[in-house]
Amino acid sequence: MRKAVIPVLFLTSCLLGCNVPTQIVTPMQVKTPTAAFTPLPSLTPTATIASEYPIIDVPILAIQVTDDEGGRVTKITALQVAAWISKANEIYAWSGIQFSFGMQDFVTLHSTLLNNINGVEDQNWFEEVAYADQVAARYPGKLVVFFRWGQGDQPTGGAFSYWDYNFVAMPGFLDTSVCGYQNIGILAHEIGHFLGLVHPFAQVYKNAAEAEATLESNGNNPAIFDGDGFSDTPPDPFIALDEYQCQPVPGVSLNGTFFPVPRENIMSYYEVRTGLSEMQIERARWTLSRRMAHGMSMPENAQAPSPAEAQNMSPLSNSGCSSGIQVMSAWGK
Amino acid sequence: MTLGLPVKTAGRYRLDLYITSTPDFGIIQVSLDGTPVGEPIDLYTPMVMPTGAIQVGTFDLTQQTHLLMFMVVGTNEKSNNYSFGLDCFSLIPLP
Numbered sequence: 001m002r003k004a005v006i007p008v009l010f011l012t013s014c015l016l017g018c019n020v021p022t023q024i025v026t027p028m029q030v031k032t033p034t035a036a037f038t039p040l041p042s043l044t045p046t047a048t049i050a051s052e053y054p055i056i057d058v059p060i061l062a063i064q065v066t067d068d069e070g071g072r073v074t075k076i077t078a079l080q081v082a083a084w085i086s087k088a089n090e091i092y093a094w095s096g097i098q099f100s101f102g103m104q105d106f107v108t109l110h111s112t113l114l115n116n117i118n119g120v121e122d123q124n125w126f127e128e129v130a131y132a133d134q135v136a137a138r139y140p141g142k143l144v145v146f147f148r149w150g151q152g153d154q155p156t157g158g159a160f161s162y163w164d165y166n167f168v169a170m171p172g173f174l175d176t177s178v179c180g181y182q183n184i185g186i187l188a189h190e191i192g193h194f195l196g197l198v199h200p201f202a203q204v205y206k207n208a209a210e211a212e213a214t215l216e217s218n219g220n221n222p223a224i225f226d227g228d229g230f231s232d233t234p235p236d237p238f239i240a241l242d243e244y245q246c247q248p249v250p251g252v253s254l255n256g257t258f259f260p261v262p263r264e265n266i267m268s269y270y271e272v273r274t275g276l277s278e279m280q281i282e283r284a285r286w287t288l289s290r291r292m293a294h295g296m297s298m299p300e301n302a303q304a305p306s307p308a309e310a311q312n313m314s315p316l317s318n319s320g321c322s323s324g325i326q327v328m329s330a331w332g333k
Numbered sequence: 334m335t336l337g338l339p340v341k342t343a344g345r346y347r348l349d350l351y352i353t354s355t356p357d358f359g360i361i362q363v364s365l366d367g368t369p370v371g372e373p374i375d376l377y378t379p380m381v382m383p384t385g386a387i388q389v390g391t392f393d394l395t396q397q398t399h400l401l402m403f404m405v406v407g408t409n410e411k412s413n414n415y416s417f418g419l420d421c422f423s424l425i426p427l428p
Binding site (some may be wrong): 196283290294298299300301304306307308313316318320321324 | 336378380395422423
C-alpha cells in the first residue's frame with residue numbers, strides 16, 4: 001500500500017434523496033393499449049454488426065403520459081416509439097447493447113404531476129422525479145421511458161435523463177426536431193445519459209467569438225472544451241449555429257487552432273449522429289450492468305432502515321488519514 | 334479510522350453499510366472489534382454514486398459500544414486516490 005494522506009469523508013444522509021418525499025400520493029392509472037394502434041411486430045435486438053461485445057438485451061417500457069383527467073395527451077404512438085428504438089439499436093449496435101420493444105410494452109399513465117416534468121427548474125422537481133422513479137420501479141428489469149407533454153399549452157420538444165434517474169423523459173415524436181428534421185436520434189442520446197454518458201462538450205457557445213474568448217481566457221488550452229473526460233472523444237467547442245451544427249463541416253478553427261468535432265458521436269448535439277466511442281461503450285456497459293443488477297434502478301442509500309448517520313459520529317481513533325463532513329446532496333436527486 | 338458502534342440491547346444483528354463510490358475512492362476492509370469481517374470493498378466507480386446496502390455480516394453483539402474500523406487497504410488501478418466516504422449504517426436486529 002502506498003503511503004498517502006487519506007482523506008476520509010463522512011457523507012451526510014442527504015447524499016441522495018434528502019429532499020425527496022417518502023410518500024407519494026399521486027394516483028397512478030395505467031391503461032392497456034387501445035385498439036387505435038396498428039398491431040406492431042415485436043422489436044427484438046437486431047444487431048447484425050459483428051460487435052466485439054456480448055449482446056445485452058434491454059427491454060423498453062414506453063409510457064404515454066396525459067394529465068390526470070386525460071387532457072394534454074402526449075402525441076406518441078407505439079409505432080413511433082419503435083422507430084426511435086430502431087434508430088437507437090442502429091446507433092448502439094457496435095456496443096452490443098440492444099433494445100427490445102413490443103406492443104404490450106406501450107401503456108398510458110394519467111398524471112398531471114409527471115406530464116409536467118421538464119427539468120431541474122420545475123417547481124415540483126423533486127416530487128416529479130420521485131414519482132417517476134416510483135412508477136419506473138413498478139417495471140423491474142425494464143428501461144422505462146415517459147413520453148410527456150411538458151408545461152403549458154404547447155408540448156415540449158425537450159428530453160432528459162441522467163444516471164441517477166431511473167427513467168428517460170421524452171417528448172412527442174413530432175414535437176422535437178434538429179436541423180429542421182424530426183429528431184430521430186434523441187432517444188439514443190437520452191439513453192446514453194441513462195447509461196452514465198455526458199456530452200463531449202463542456203458548454204454550448206452562441207458563436208465562434210464566444211468560444212474563442214473562452215479559449216483565450218484559459219490559455220488556449222483545448223481541454224477547456226472537454227465535456228466528458230474521455231480521451232477518445234475530442235474536446236468539442238460546440239457552437240449552436242446551423243453552419244456548425246447542421247452542415248457537414250469537420251471542425252472549427254478558433255484562435256488559429258483547428259478543432260475536429262465529434263459530429264457522429266451520439267452524445268454530441270451535431271447531426272447526423274451514428275455511434276459511440278470505445279470509452280463511452282465501456283462506461284455505458286458498466287452502468288448498464290450495475291442497473292441490471294438492481295432491476296434497472298441505480299442503487300441508493302436513502303432507504304436505509306434506522307440509519308446511524310456518519311456525520312453524527314466522532315471517530316474514536318484515526319491513523320494515517322484525515323476526516324471531515326461533506327454534504328453530497330449536489331451529487332444526487 | 335474507528336467508529337463506536339453502540340448496541341443498546343444484546344442480541345443477533347445484521348450490519349449493513351451504506352457507502353459512496355467515486356472515481357477517487359479506495360478499497361476498504363471493515364473490522365468489528367478487531368476482527369476483519371467480509372471481503373475488501375472496492376469503492377471505485379466511474380461516477381459518484383451510492384452503493385446501496387452492503388451486508389457486512391451477522392453478529393452476536395453484547396450491550397456495549399463495539400469498535401467498527403475502516404482500513405484502506407488499497408485502491409483500484411483506475412482510481413485516482415485512496416479516499417472513502419461513509420454515508421450511514423444500519424444495525425438490524427434478527428430473530
